[in-house]
Amino acid sequence: MTGPRRVLVVGADAAGMGAAHQALRTAARRGEELAVTALDAGSHTSYSACGIPYWMAGDVGSGDDLVARTAEEHRKAGIDLRLHTEVVAADLAARTVTTAAGDVLEYDDLVVATGAPAVVPDWALRPDGTSYDGVGVVKTLDDGAAWVRSFARVGPGAHVVVVGAGYVGVEVAEAALDQGFAVTVLTRTRGMGMLEDEMSERVNSGLVDAGVELVLGAEVTGLELDGDRVTGVRWAGGSREADLVVVAIGVRPATDFLAGSGLEMTDEGALRPDPHGRVADHVWAAGDCCEVRRRIDDQWVFRPLGTHAAKHARALGDSLAGGDLSFGGMVDTSITRFSAGGVHLEIARTGLSRSDAETAGLDPVALVTDGTTAAGYMPEAEPIAIWVMADRATRRLLGVQVVGGHGAGKRIDTAAAVLWAGGSVDDLAWMDLSYAPPFATTWEVLQIAARRVAERL
Ligand SMILES: Cc1cc2nc3c(=O)[nH]c(=O)nc-3n(C[C@H](O)[C@H](O)[C@H](O)COP(=O)(O)OP(=O)(O)OC[C@H]3O[C@@H](n4cnc5c(N)ncnc54)[C@H](O)[C@@H]3O)c2cc1C
Incomplete structure (x- = not known):
C-alpha cells in the first residue's frame, strides 16, 4: 500500500x-x-x-x-x-x-x-410513497425545519396529533403545547412504555393534567383526507381531527x-x-x-x-488508528422531560425492567416510593416517585426509575453508577450522598426507596 x-x-x-x-x-x-x-x-x-x-x-x-x-x-x-x-x-x-x-x-x-x-408506516404516506404536507417524523434537521414551518403555517389553536408516546412523542407533545396547539397523543400501548406500569401511569397523568388528550391502546390505521390535505387520524375504535400529524413510533x-x-x-x-x-x-x-x-x-x-x-x-x-480505547457497554440509562401546561415532569430510568429481570432468571423485588426532591419545608420541594428493583438472592441492584419535578431526573445517575459498578441495593441505600435542604431530604429519597426494597428482600 x-x-x-x-x-x-x-x-x-x-x-x-x-x-x-x-x-x-x-x-x-x-x-x-x-x-x-x-x-x-x-x-x-x-x-x-x-x-x-x-x-x-x-x-x-x-x-x-x-x-x-x-x-x-x-x-x-x-x-x-x-x-x-x-x-x-x-x-x-x-x-x-x-x-x-x-x-x-x-x-x-x-x-x-x-x-x-425513523420508521414511517404506509398509512402516513401517499400512494406514490411521498409524504403529505404536515405529516412526518422528527429525525433530521430538515425535519425540524419542516415542523417549524408547519407550526407557523397552521398557527396557535390548530390540532396536532402525535402518534407514539416514547421519548420523542412526549418531547414533541411538550413542543406543541408550548406553541399553543391542541394536542392529542395516540399510543398503541401506554405513555413511556419503557417504564413500569406504575411509573408510566404518573407520566400519563402529567400529560393529561397539562391538557394533552392521551389515547392509550390506539393503533393508528390511517389518515383522513380532504383531497390531498390531511384532516384527521383514524384508529380502530376512534378518530380525531388533525391539522398536523407527527409520527414518532421508533427507528x-x-x-x-x-x-x-x-x-x-x-x-x-x-x-x-x-x-x-x-x-x-x-x-x-x-x-x-x-x-x-x-x-x-x-x-x-x-x-x-x-x-x-x-x-x-x-x-x-x-x-x-492503533489505540486501545474500548466501549464498556451500558446499563440502559435514559432521561427526558415533559414540561408544559404548568406541569414539569422529569422522567428517567436505568437498569432492567421487571420483565428483563424475569427473563434473566432473577427473582426481582420492586417497590415505588413517593417523596420530595428537597426538604418538605423548602419552596423547591416537588413530588418525586422512585421505583427500585433488586434481586432477592444476591441483593444486587437491578433497576431504578424516576418520575418527578425539578431535580428528580438526574438522580438516576447515582443509581446508574451503582449499577455500573455491579453494586447492591444496600450500596445505594447507604452510600455517602450530599444533603442540604434545597436539594434533598436528610435521608435522600433515592436512598429511602433503596432501603425499603432492601428491607423486603
Ligand atoms: C428527536 C430526537 C431526540 C433525541 N433525543 C436524544 C436524547 O435526548 N438523548 C440521547 O442520548 N439521544 C437522543 N436521540 C438519539 C440521537 O440523536 C442518536 O442516537 C444519534 O443521532 C445517533 O447518531 P448516529 O451518528 O449513529 O446516527 P444519525 O445521527 O442518524 O446519523 C447517521 C447518518 O448516516 C447517514 N446515512 C444513512 N444511510 C446512509 C447511506 N446509505 N449512505 C450515506 N449516508 C447514510 C444519514 O444521512 C445520517 O446523517 C434523539 C433523536 C431524535 C431524532
Missing part, C-alpha cells in the same frame, strides 16, 4: 464524525497519517437531533444552534466530507462501496455509522446497503461491534446502526441514543 491508510466513513453525523476526528487525533499522536473520507446521504453533519423538539418548542432559536460542527469545519480538520452521497452497496472482499450516483470508492478501513432513520438501523455483504446482522439489521467497534476485518461500526451490550444481564439490546453513539465512536476511532 502506498500513501496513508484510507478510512471511509459512511454516515457523517454523531457517530461517523466522532469516530473520524478521534481516529485523526490518535493517528496524529502516534505520528501516523490517515486519509479520511466521510460520505453522507443528507445535507447536514454533526448536529444534535436531540435538540430538535426544543427548537420546535421555540426554546432554541434556529437549527444552526444545533450544529456542533459544520461541514466546512470538518473539511478544515482534513476530512474529505461529501454530502448528498448515498452509499447503496458494499463489497467487503474488494473493499469498495458504491454510491447512488454509481461511483465506486476504495477503502482500507470502512466505518459504518449510518444511524437509524430502524440503516443497513440495507450491507445486505448481501456477508456481514452478520440481527433480524432488524443492527450490527454488533466488539468493544473496539470492529464488526469484521477492516469493517467498523458505531452509533444507532448498532446494538449495545447491557452489562447487567449481558444482553445485546437496541438503544439508539446519542450518549452511546458518542462513546462508541471515540473507542472505534481510537482503536482504528
Whole structure:
C-alpha cells in the first residue's frame, strides 16, 4: 500500500464524525497519517437531533444552534466530507462501496455509522410513497425545519396529533403545547412504555393534567383526507381531527446497503461491534446502526441514543488508528422531560425492567416510593416517585426509575453508577450522598426507596 491508510466513513453525523476526528487525533499522536473520507446521504453533519423538539418548542432559536460542527469545519480538520452521497452497496472482499450516483470508492478501513432513520408506516404516506404536507417524523434537521414551518403555517389553536408516546412523542407533545396547539397523543400501548406500569401511569397523568388528550391502546390505521390535505387520524375504535400529524413510533438501523455483504446482522439489521467497534476485518461500526451490550444481564439490546453513539465512536476511532480505547457497554440509562401546561415532569430510568429481570432468571423485588426532591419545608420541594428493583438472592441492584419535578431526573445517575459498578441495593441505600435542604431530604429519597426494597428482600 502506498500513501496513508484510507478510512471511509459512511454516515457523517454523531457517530461517523466522532469516530473520524478521534481516529485523526490518535493517528496524529502516534505520528501516523490517515486519509479520511466521510460520505453522507443528507445535507447536514454533526448536529444534535436531540435538540430538535426544543427548537420546535421555540426554546432554541434556529437549527444552526444545533450544529456542533459544520461541514466546512470538518473539511478544515482534513476530512474529505461529501454530502448528498448515498452509499447503496458494499463489497467487503474488494473493499469498495458504491454510491447512488454509481461511483465506486476504495477503502482500507470502512466505518459504518449510518444511524437509524425513523420508521414511517404506509398509512402516513401517499400512494406514490411521498409524504403529505404536515405529516412526518422528527429525525433530521430538515425535519425540524419542516415542523417549524408547519407550526407557523397552521398557527396557535390548530390540532396536532402525535402518534407514539416514547421519548420523542412526549418531547414533541411538550413542543406543541408550548406553541399553543391542541394536542392529542395516540399510543398503541401506554405513555413511556419503557417504564413500569406504575411509573408510566404518573407520566400519563402529567400529560393529561397539562391538557394533552392521551389515547392509550390506539393503533393508528390511517389518515383522513380532504383531497390531498390531511384532516384527521383514524384508529380502530376512534378518530380525531388533525391539522398536523407527527409520527414518532421508533427507528430502524440503516443497513440495507450491507445486505448481501456477508456481514452478520440481527433480524432488524443492527450490527454488533466488539468493544473496539470492529464488526469484521477492516469493517467498523458505531452509533444507532448498532446494538449495545447491557452489562447487567449481558444482553445485546437496541438503544439508539446519542450518549452511546458518542462513546462508541471515540473507542472505534481510537482503536482504528492503533489505540486501545474500548466501549464498556451500558446499563440502559435514559432521561427526558415533559414540561408544559404548568406541569414539569422529569422522567428517567436505568437498569432492567421487571420483565428483563424475569427473563434473566432473577427473582426481582420492586417497590415505588413517593417523596420530595428537597426538604418538605423548602419552596423547591416537588413530588418525586422512585421505583427500585433488586434481586432477592444476591441483593444486587437491578433497576431504578424516576418520575418527578425539578431535580428528580438526574438522580438516576447515582443509581446508574451503582449499577455500573455491579453494586447492591444496600450500596445505594447507604452510600455517602450530599444533603442540604434545597436539594434533598436528610435521608435522600433515592436512598429511602433503596432501603425499603432492601428491607423486603
Ligand atoms: C428527536 C430526537 C431526540 C433525541 N433525543 C436524544 C436524547 O435526548 N438523548 C440521547 O442520548 N439521544 C437522543 N436521540 C438519539 C440521537 O440523536 C442518536 O442516537 C444519534 O443521532 C445517533 O447518531 P448516529 O451518528 O449513529 O446516527 P444519525 O445521527 O442518524 O446519523 C447517521 C447518518 O448516516 C447517514 N446515512 C444513512 N444511510 C446512509 C447511506 N446509505 N449512505 C450515506 N449516508 C447514510 C444519514 O444521512 C445520517 O446523517 C434523539 C433523536 C431524535 C431524532
